[in-house]
Amino acid sequence: MLGEHLNSDESRGLLLAIDKMREILHGEKITLPEIVVVVFAAAGSTIYVYRRVFHLHQTLTDHKSDIKHLLPFGDEHLVSVDESNTLRVWDIQSGSVYLSLEFNTQNFHITSLLHPATYVNKLLVTSRQGTMQLWNIKANKLLHEFFTNDTKSNSITTIAQSTVVDVVAIGYNDGQIRLHNLRYDETLVTFTQDFNGPITSIAFRLDNIPHMATGSSTGHICIWNLDTCHLISQMRQAHKECAIASLHFIPGEPLLISNGSDNALREWIFDMPDGQSCRLYRERCGHSKSPRCVRFHDNDIILSAGNDGRLRTFHTILDNLSRCFGRTTRYKWELELNENDDDNNENENTEQPLPIVDLRCEVIKENDWDGIVAVHENRRRISAWNYIRATRSQHRFEHERFATKVYHNVDVVATCCDISPCGNFCVIGYSTGHIDMYNMQSGIYRGSF
Structure with missing residues (x-):
């Protein structure tokens, strides 16, 4: 049966086309672009840049205090924030500082960073005071400040890009989640997480299902339906006795990845009969302490x-x-x-x-x-x-x-x-x-x- 398929006209035509393409590439000396995986890691006041995951490529050492935030900005820049509330934009190729901004901790203490989708050269910075600033890092210009008139705003702990352009999800210290439209500076909907403690991470499903996942400082994960605007499921003690550090949905798949300070990486799959809840699929764990x-x-x-x-x-x-x-x-x-x-x-x-x-x-x-x-x-x-x-x-x-x-x-x-x-x-x-x-x-x- 296999021999008949290999000897068919379609198989011989496909092999002939592959041989011709190989000859063209060899004759023209065409080289395909090299895909290089770059990993950024911060330890103390130093940023380490690794190529192909484990080869140390360069170190960035201009920060004077410990680094608390890193954000890759496009293919050529890296944004970092240290404990002294200083923001630096690095040129990855040269390793030099492209832009440096110093913020007053009393007025604007940086808590998270986001590069909004389709916003070219724009950086969204959130603060402990509950306000946000939108910067153009190429022109070094403050474009807009959000929530300046909100007197009841709590500290912003995390921010994430939604699946809709101009809309971001903002997590607060009191367990509140706000979906906000950046273009019109308007809050679309507000959720409240009943667990005591702040929102530590937010993620959106990327397989055309309107679900949002939020993590808490108590180790619980909540799944929200964005069409009906209500809670549909919970994963209690997804990471025991520790905060959820990060949540990430796999594009095109019903899979959610979570990690916490317990040194565990867990994968959750949405395949339950109700179509809304999930179960633990796989996990990789290490020691939570030394x-x-x-x-x-x-x-x-x-x-x-x-x-x-x-x-x-x-x-x-x-x-x-x-x-x-x-x-x-x-x-x-x-x-x-x-x-x-x-x-x-x-x-x-x-x-x-x-x-x-x-x-x-x-x-x-x-x-x-x-x-x-x-x-x-x-x-x-x-x-x-x-x-x-x-x-x-x-x-x-x-x-x-x-x-x-x-x-x-x-x-x-x-x-x-x-x-x-x-x-x-x-x-x-x-x-x-x-x-x-x-x-x-x-x-x-x-x-x-």
Whole structure:
């Protein structure tokens, strides 16, 4: 069947046309334009320009204080704002400053930047005072100032271009979202988000469906219908215990990408039966706080743990094979016994994560029982983990001597641990000088050294 298609007149004609085009390009010495991906990153008062993502091309160092905003402006310019409220426009090719503007923080404290669609050489700047300014950066001229007569205006936290020319979405510190027409300086509609806190990000669907997504400082995402002007769905705790840093819709696809300060990138797909709500499609996560220890589990798997109390595995080749084992908190049997923790703090939050400071693993018996042990900060009880099930064990690795009156007022903490090469025993060292050995399968105490 395939041979018939390849030997058809249409296939031979297509191959002939490709050969002729190749000869023309070779004879005329025509070269196609090179597509170069440029990434801008700011650290402190320095801007780093990377070509093809990982090649450092140049550094821009004219800022005197830390940079808080970056905005690529067309193909040749970059706009940056630092903590001193100084705005600079850079020429990317030469690395020089094209324009520099200094704003008074008492009158106009910059909070966000936007290059409105079809507005050539125009830059929209928002402020903490609730006003906006439209600048022509080529002529260095202020064209118009918005909301100067609005006495009840709150601080503007974010701004985004809508799918309609001249219309932008403005997010405020009190949870209000305003759709505003720049050409006529007129507010079209106003939404109010019920969550406490400011609007942190706004995005519009780019697949011809009139939906708007807004992110909050509490980690929730709201989806609004712009035709009916009401809320249609919510994603509670899309990013737990942190603010939504950015939202972005994929052009032509029902996909929403979100990220937050929890070091997670999540992709949401709008394929639910109601046609309005979405579900989690894919995610890539890392540690939300700094890691404390990293170990190789085998040639391709890395074990990592840190101050967020989570144990994670990272695959060095295929990122979709990375996993999270969960967050370490106090055991249920600890809460049932109503025991004070090592620091004798009766008001300790039971949901507080326990930072992991050290861990060890052994793969020889991981198919039968636990093969990972971890030491927690300022605690004498270690945790055991099963790699195959990606769960935490309920074994209680604690000698009965520490429950006697002798150690009642002594802060005993585990300082190190290890697993025997056979995978049957784990050894724990304590701040008191004791070294205890336990069975990995049963969790029973087997001796001291």
